Amino acid sequence: MSEQIPMARRDVIADRLAQGQAVVAATLAAEFDVSEDAIRRDLRALATEGRCRRVYGGALPITPGLSPMAARIGEGRERKRALARAAATTIKPAEFIFLDNGSTNLALTEFLPEEAELTVATNSIDIAAAVLRRKDLRLIMIGGAVNPVVGGCVDAGAVLAITQLNIDRCFLGACAVSPKGGVSAFDLSDAAFKRTLLSVSRESVVLATTDKLDTRAPHRVAANKDIACLVVEHDAPAAQLKAFAKAGASILKAEPPR
Amino acid sequence: MSEQIPMARRDVIADRLAQGQAVVAATLAAEFDVSEDAIRRDLRALATEGRCRRVYGGALPITPGLSPMAARIGEGRERKRALARAAATTIKPAEFIFLDNGSTNLALTEFLPEEAELTVATNSIDIAAAVLRRKDLRLIMIGGAVNPVVGGCVDAGAVLAITQLNIDRCFLGACAVSPKGGVSAFDLSDAAFKRTLLSVSRESVVLATTDKLDTRAPHRVAANKDIACLVVEHDAPAAQLKAFAKAGASILKAEPPR
DNA sequence: AGCCATGCATGTTTATGCACGTTGTTATTC
DNA sequence: GAATAACAACGTGCATAAACATGCATGGCT
Numbered sequence: 001m002s003e004q005i006p007m008a009r010r011d012v013i014a015d016r017l018a019q020g021q022a023v024v025a026a027t028l029a030a031e032f033d034v035s036e037d038a039i040r041r042d043l044r045a046l047a048t049e050g051r052c053r054r055v056y057g058g059a060l061p062i063t064p065g066l067s068p069m070a071a072r073i074g075e076g077r078e079r080k081r082a083l084a085r086a087a088a089t090t091i092k093p094a095e096f097i098f099l100d101n102g103s104t105n106l107a108l109t110e111f112l113p114e115e116a117e118l119t120v121a122t123n124s125i126d127i128a129a130a131v132l133r134r135k136d137l138r139l140i141m142i143g144g145a146v147n148p149v150v151g152g153c154v155d156a157g158a159v160l161a162i163t164q165l166n167i168d169r170c171f172l173g174a175c176a177v178s179p180k181g182g183v184s185a186f187d188l189s190d191a192a193f194k195r196t197l198l199s200v201s202r203e204s205v206v207l208a209t210t211d212k213l214d215t216r217a218p219h220r221v222a223a224n225k226d227i228a229c230l231v232v233e234h235d236a237p238a239a240q241l242k243a244f245a246k247a248g249a250s251i252l253k254a255e256p257p258r
Numbered sequence: 259m260s261e262q263i264p265m266a267r268r269d270v271i272a273d274r275l276a277q278g279q280a281v282v283a284a285t286l287a288a289e290f291d292v293s294e295d296a297i298r299r300d301l302r303a304l305a306t307e308g309r310c311r312r313v314y315g316g317a318l319p320i321t322p323g324l325s326p327m328a329a330r331i332g333e334g335r336e337r338k339r340a341l342a343r344a345a346a347t348t349i350k351p352a353e354f355i356f357l358d359n360g361s362t363n364l365a366l367t368e369f370l371p372e373e374a375e376l377t378v379a380t381n382s383i384d385i386a387a388a389v390l391r392r393k394d395l396r397l398i399m400i401g402g403a404v405n406p407v408v409g410g411c412v413d414a415g416a417v418l419a420i421t422q423l424n425i426d427r428c429f430l431g432a433c434a435v436s437p438k439g440g441v442s443a444f445d446l447s448d449a450a451f452k453r454t455l456l457s458v459s460r461e462s463v464v465l466a467t468t469d470k471l472d473t474r475a476p477h478r479v480a481a482n483k484d485i486a487c488l489v490v491e492h493d494a495p496a497a498q499l500k501a502f503a504k505a506g507a508s509i510l511k512a513e514p515p516r
Numbered sequence: 517a518g519c520c521a522t523g524c525a526t527g528t529t530t531a532t533g534c535a536c537g538t539t540g541t542t543a544t545t546c
Numbered sequence: 547g548a549a550t551a552a553c554a555a556c557g558t559g560c561a562t563a564a565a566c567a568t569g570c571a572t573g574g575c576t
Binding site for chain 2 (some may be wrong): 005006007008011049123125126128129132135138139140141142143144145146148151153157158161
Binding site for chain 3 (some may be wrong): 034
């Protein structure tokens with residue numbers, strides 16, 4: 001009754017992953033009535049496109065929280081908003097701030113104070129689009145080749161461009177945060193960009209949801225001592241925070257989401 | 259009653275795709291009682307027009323859900339889409355194209371051919387956001403201070419950035435077009451940017467709605483002879499077009515919007 | 517005549533399933 | 547708690563069939 005188009009199946013799987021669903025190879029095989037091999041091929045293709053994480057038995061959505069457009073993941077959204085609201089309180093009037101890639105920073109645009117005469121720089125297309133709608137903010141876009149996974153510019157040109165800036169406060173899109181290893185990222189270029197960003201910023205703020213605390217990624221970005229302020233959720237385990245406080249970071253706890 | 263004139267079939271298929279339906283080649287062949295080859299030819303034509311995505315087994319609508327920019331184009335939407343659809347046909351495979359600021363160029367992103375291996379550069383935030391959702395396109399963002407009126411980067415930094423590029427085809431957001439005065443713009447920096455853009459592009463395409471023909475703006479951008487192709491609406495007065503044709507521009511008329 | 521949509525024949529590409537050997541996970545045993 | 551057995555999931559190579567692009571011939575139409 002229903003005809004099947006191969007690529008359509010792959011799109012359906014991609015959609016589910018983008019919505020934050022995990023998928024099981026065997027289940028998909030039965031559902032679409034193809035062999036598990038075909039499903040595995042799909043998942044492999046999606047994984048190399050960076051659209052999911054391959055695991056034994058199936059695939060998971062792009063790690064806890066890092067996805068380009070799927071920032072609207074139900075519950076995660078409210079948590080991120082609470083985090084963003086808290087982070088926005090660290091901003092002082094007339095500052096020059098930088099918003100790095102990441103869905104949490106996208107949420108932050110909503111809470112930027114209205115009459116603070118802020119100038120905002122970013123390398124993220126989505127964040128730029130959000131800031132552009134705010135007529136009270138000045139916006140500087142960092143250009144370059146756009147990394148489709150990250151959704152922003154992290155190439156050599158982008159790195160060069162931010163070295164021209166004097167940033168008061170940067171908000172680091174945290175891919176992974178560990179008490180021992182500091183901040184790390186999944187993409188090589190992204191990590192290099194973040195390192196340079198830190199070097200041209202007077203203060204740095206890191207927003208970390210609880211599920212990102214005590215996680216690591218391949219590429220090191222910053223040590224604990226480089227973090228001026230760590231914003232965490234209300235339920236962040238105190239044990240994790242000590243190492244950061246010891247290194248000199250101020251810890252800011254967000255209000256619990258309603 | 260059941261007699262079909264050939265082109266009607268292609269329109270029916272296009273309609274279904276526009277409604278968000280996926281189509282299967284074999285099913286269509288049976289339904290219209292033609293060979294699958296004929297159907298494939300249709301789908302190929304529609305795909306190069308940017309009206310669907312070609313996949314193994316059939317074709318999928320260009321975006322299964324909705325195009326967020328479509329709403330923002332607002333007034334004149336259908337006219338701009340017709341214009342954009344026509345302009346997209348000038349694009350050749352593997353080209354490096356530049357989309358200048360402007361709502362018409364935003365509409366153009368919807369019709370960029372799917373399988374053409376294009377690289378797209380732009381200085382517009384909204385266009386970048388639209389192109390970013392197309393996973394088949396490579397995207398280069400031109401950065402700089404964002405002009406809130408224009409919605410893109412047109413400052414000295416942006417001008418400097420595009421001098422690094424070798425563009426095959428640029429689509430100029432036409433603010434005003436006159437048979438005598440050529441293309442002109444309302445913003446000083448924007449005009450300067452467009453001039454530089456022209457100088458680094460092999461060919462230039464200008465999209466002009468009928469109401470923009472024979473209008474002028476303060477800052478000159480280009481003379482008629484600098485325009486390789488002028489895309490106009492079906493109801494463009496022929497008198498206006500002669501001057502451009504004489505200067506060497508090819509004139510492309512869009513189909514009337516249904 | 518020319519034009520154009522179509523159908524058919526050709527060779528090519530793509531997706532799939534199966535067989536094979538390998539790797540990762542779990543259970544069991546000492 | 548470490549070693550090992552048992553099993554499921556995995557990746558790869560290969561064969562097959564479907565879908566594909568292209569060239570050419572046909573027939574209707576202006």
